Amino acid sequence: xxxxxxxxxxxxFVINCNxxxxxxxxxxxxxxxxxxxxxxxDSVFQLSRIKFPLKGKKIDGFKKEEWxxxxxxxxxxxxxxxxxxxFKTSAIKRDSTFIQKCYISDSGFYTEYQFELVDGKxxxxxxxxxxx
Numbered sequence: 003x004x005x006x007x008x009x010x011x012x013x014x015f016v017i018n019c020n021x022x023x024x025x026x027x028x029x030x031x032x033x034x035x036x037x038x039x040x041x042x043x044d045s046v047f048q049l050s051r052i053k054f055p056l057k058g059k060k061i062d063g064f065k066k067e068e069w070x071x072x073x074x075x076x077x078x079x080x081x082x083x084x085x086x087x088x089f090k091t092s093a094i095k096r097d098s099t100f101i102q103k104c105y106i107s108d109s110g111f112y113t114e115y116q117f118e119l120v121d122g123k124x125x126x127x128x129x130x131x132x133x134x
Contacts, residue, residue, distance in 0.1 A: 057129075
């Protein structure tokens with residue numbers, strides 16, 4: 003009986019001595035800048051980081067569409083590379099979100115893209131592309 007109690011005690015001690023690692027430590031989070039560069043240069047990678055149907059809309063004149071893999075136009079221009087003499091842009095970066103907007107004043111052209119950290123990896127979670 004004493005051996006059995008000792009065995010149980012020893013097992014519990016060994017289990018409790020093993021450190022538990024957190025799944026999403028800062029070391030396991032994907033670097034946004036690396037992701038963002040690859041997202042805009044590799045269309046296959048880009049599609050792998052979008053779960054369809056994507057929230058948002060594609061609006062062209064009176065035609066409104068939900069985003070699908072078939073009607074997705076790959077993003078190739080980073081927000082920092084847009085010509086700001088014609089376009090107005092904004093970008094807000096937080097720990098787990100990135101929101102970028104681009105528009106031409108009084109034109110009916112407006113885009114908004116939202117990225118989020120999902121299970122340690124960045125993904126595009128919302129896209130609005132409006133061209134009226």
